[in-house]
Amino acid sequence: MKLLSRPPAWLAMSLAAAVLVSMLVFFYARTQxxxxxxxxxxxxxxxxxxxxxxxxxxxxxxxxxxxxxxxxxxxxxxxxxxxxxxxxxxxxxxxxxxxxxxxxxxxxxxxxxxxxxxxxxxxxxxxxxxxxxxxxxxxxxxxxxxxxxxxxxxxxxxxxxxxxxxxxxxxxxxxxxxxxxxxxxxxxxxxxxxxxxxxxxxxxxxxxxxxxxxxxxxxxxxxxxxxxxxxxxxxxxxPTAARVEEIQNVLSAEQQRVADLSRQYLGYLLVFSALLLGLFLYAAARLIRSHAVINRVNKKLHSVNETLEQRVEERTQELRQVQSDLLTTARQAGMAEIATNVLHNVGNVLNSVNVSAGLVGASVRSSKILGLTRAVQMLNEHADDLASFMTLDAKGKMLPVYLTQLSQVLLAEQQSILGELTSMTKSVDHIKEIIATQQAYAGTASLMEPARIEELVEDALRMNAGALARHQVTVEKEFAPVPVLPLDKGRILQILVNLIGNAKQAMEAATDRTHRLTLSVGMVRGHTLRVAVADTGVGIPPENLVRVFAHGFTTKEDGHGFGLHSAAVAAREMGGALTAHSNGPGTGAVFVLELPAGAAPKNEETT
Ligand SMILES: Nc1ncnc2c1ncn2[C@@H]1O[C@H](COP(=O)(O)OP(=O)(O)OP(=O)(O)O)[C@@H](O)[C@H]1O
Ligand SMILES: [Mg+2]
Missing domain, CATH: 1.20.58.920 (Methane Monooxygenase Hydroxylase; Chain G, domain 1)
Structure with a gap:
């Protein structure tokens, strides 16, 4: 505002100079x-x-x-x-x-x-x-x-x-x-x-x-x-001569007047010139002084600038060091998070591998194969009189029936072991997928392939099957028709295994009610795939609904607070979202995964 109200110094100086020069010219013209x-x-x-x-x-x-x-x-x-x-x-x-x-x-x-x-x-x-x-x-x-x-x-x-x-x-x-x-x-x-x-x-x-x-x-x-x-x-x-003289007198009077006036203006001109000279000398003195001051200030500024540059250089070096330290720390932190993620998810899958291995072991240990061995030994002992043994001996007469029953039991055993081995193979595949998925953190492209979401849900259930059965959890499936979509199977499986695992644990803690796990699948708002995992577990208080996704948040004694965080990150990486819903403690919880159907996944870094 000050700048606007006051004319600039150069304008005032120019005006003053113009006035002085005009006066000088005026006086000079008057004398000439x-x-x-x-x-x-x-x-x-x-x-x-x-x-x-x-x-x-x-x-x-x-x-x-x-x-x-x-x-x-x-x-x-x-x-x-x-x-x-x-x-x-x-x-x-x-x-x-x-x-x-x-x-x-x-x-x-x-x-x-x-x-x-x-x-x-x-x-x-x-x-x-x-x-x-x-x-x-x-x-x-x-x-x-x-x-x-x-x-x-x-x-x-x-x-x-x-x-x-x-x-x-x-x-x-x-x-x-x-x-x-x-x-x-x-x-x-x-x-x-x-x-x-x-x-x-x-x-x-x-x-x-x-x-x-x-x-x-x-x-x-x-x-x-x-x-x-x-x-x-x-x-x-x-009086002609007198008239001529009169004219001469008038002219010389006029000449005198003009000469007087010229002398007067010459005087003014001299005074004004002296004034200007004084002003000029004063301005020159000021200029010389200003020049000296400017030189002094300039030198000072120069030295300050040099010091400043040195300081800036030092600070830059320090910052570079800090940045490099931070980068190392961040890299380490990122690697630790990736390692945690891998271990967590591999751990989840290994649980079901363990269960399957235990079942296979138990099945092998309690196998009826020994009965077959004894039956074969009995047949060898009576190899000479096999016909009379089979028809007359009481044990020999029961042998065909026993063998028939034994073969059925062994067949069932084989089926059960095969089932568990299939489950184990899938778990091992899933472990491979988890590792492949984690490599995507390091910039590897995600693996999109046409898949059915129902099959992925079934696989996830199968990986938790043992535990679900142990805790008497009723599983309900509400599958609306969903087309084959390009899906990142590894990431989706990882999310579902986590959600089903958490639901199972939440219901395990709620001992006073029936345990029901509802898995629903469908399309919403046109092209969005929606998968919901609902349980009748302990529920989530409102203040925790957002915090559950934070890295390290857990309410469990042996929990790590990593499952939901990695699941939410994976959902975001696929261009989708994972949200939690609950009406509060004791009311169960619903986790909803929404994914764009057919959209390319986002290539985003983990946070
Ligand atoms: N279905 C659920 N019902 C109620 N609370 C849940 C449910 N799922 C998750 N939570 C809450 O969210 C927290 C974080 O879950 P998250 O899976 O991230 O970690 P965690 O299960 O505690 O440990 P881990 O990292 O071993 O899975 C849980 O400790 C629990 O308090
Ligand atoms: Mg968990």
Whole structure:
């Protein structure tokens, strides 16, 4: 839960690193603004504008004094200035900084000033053209007047001389006025013109015409020179240079602001870098320390691991030894169990062999064969008079009857001995089967062969026949029809001999009642063979119903507690089961063996 609620350390560290790097990049970007470049470009353009403006005014002055042959230089500067202004304006449109509005206002004012100056220059150009024209023509007009005065008669010579002097003065005054338009020169021209007007009445009309032309040009110079001077004053009063400077001021203020800001961010960047460096050094120190700790822990772990491996190796060796000991013990225990089983079952069968051998011995000992020997001896004694002996002697007369009876007795004896010998042969076969069956414990395949269960029951009964007869046990058989089935005869016989033996012993202990052994055989639930051995013996208390199958459980003084255990194991090995039923002490017991009919036996180890 803790893990879920807290973000992992690497995530927090990555976030912190991302924030730090972003801040670093931000500060660096702030110190790297390219406004400085724009500023330099703008200042260069403004300087050029200023130069063009000065050049323009210079060209106006040159035009005024006639140094320029035509007015093209005036128009060229203007065109270039307008182009530069347009360039600045389009740059401003693309720029983002805070002072764009201030610069744009300055540029607009400059444009207005240039327009105003251009209009004044246009007016100057027309006025100056008229002035230049009159000034250029004045010497020619004066020449014409002088020639006309020269053609006057003697009586007019005094007036002509005065007039000539007057015209000379006027020409000089006009020239001076055109150089420096002072009031004094203007007054001189005015008084010269008045004198000219007064004198010309005395002269001939040809001369008067010339004088009029001259006077008109002088007046034009006087008028236009004043106008041109006024225009020049107005032109130089237009504040184009001031406007350029205003723009420059705004730009340098902005540049200053940006530089201040950059310096500020540079300071932040330095502080932040120092902080990062500190953090880095701290992290490096921590890392080195952690590395040392990890190395130490690693070494410790390594040595612990080596010790652990050694211990594990030792423990493994010990366990291997214990396992091998256990295996030996288990093998010994298994072999002991097998040996017990074999001995027990062989012992059971040997009981009936003993009984049969005893019966045969008793039968042989009490045989009537001696009677035959005596009869043969008697016949030999009377070999010479055998006919008279057989007919006259009392003993001889009885001999044929005796021999007849003797032969019958001997025949019966032979039958009985043969019966017991058959039983003994079967017991010996059973012993062989028991040994073969026990070999199955060691992995030998079980011996399945087609057999009739009734015959196996009969054989088992026969093996216990003597004892059953001795204890007056009534045997009842309830055999339902059962087909020939593949059966492990040895194991089944072993189980039945055990069950019949136990039943006999249980009834032997119950002396107060009749002894009845019921053997039933039949098929149940389709394909299950069922064999039940019921007795009227001492019965089994409920708590012992399961325990009776445990290895070594016995209630008998001379018992081993092995018969039922081995029988149950054998039943399990055949894929079946052996169960005990009893209503308690004194009520007898029923042992039921159920086997799958035709199923392959289980190849299971004994437990
Ligand atoms: N038919 C029966 N009626 C009552 N008790 C029985 C019967 N069969 C077995 N028992 C009980 O089960 C116990 C175990 O029987 P099991 O055959 O295994 O051993 P055992 O007969 O005591 O000795 P042994 O190993 O020599 O046969 C018996 O001691 C007895 O108490
Ligand atoms: Mg027993």
């Amino acid at each position: 603004r390219n406004d400085a470049l724009n500023y330099v470009e703008h200042v260069a353009v403004l300087r050029h504008l200023k130069q063009l403006d000065a050049q323009w005014e210079l060209d106006v002055l040159k035009s005024k004094i006639g140094l320029n042959a035509h007015y093209d230089p005036l128009a060229g500067s203007l065109v270039e200035m307008i182009a530069l202004l347009n360039g600045i304006e389009s740059d401003l449109g693309a720029e983002q900084h805070g002072q764009v509005a201030g610069v744009a206002e300055g540029v607009a004012a400059l444009r207005r000033a240039i327009d105003e100056k251009a209009a004044l220059v246009e007016r100057f150009k027309s006025n100056n053209a008229v002035l230049r024209n009159s000034l250029a023509f004045l010497p020619t007009a004066e020449q014409d007047v002088r020639q006309s005065l020269g053609r006057l008669g003697v009586h007019e010579s005094a007036a002509a001389e005065r007039m000539s002097e007057n015209v000379n003065k006027l020409l000089l005054a006009s020239m001076l006025y055109s150089q420096s338009a002072s009031d004094e020169h203007a007054a001189d021209i005015q008084s010269g013109l008045r004198g000219l007007d007064a004198e010309k009445l005395l002269l001939r009309s040809e001369t008067t015409d010339r004088l009029d032309i001259f006077g008109a040009h002088v007046r034009t110079v006087l008028r236009e020179q004043r106008g041109v001077n006024e225009l020049l004053g107005l032109i130089s009063a237009v």
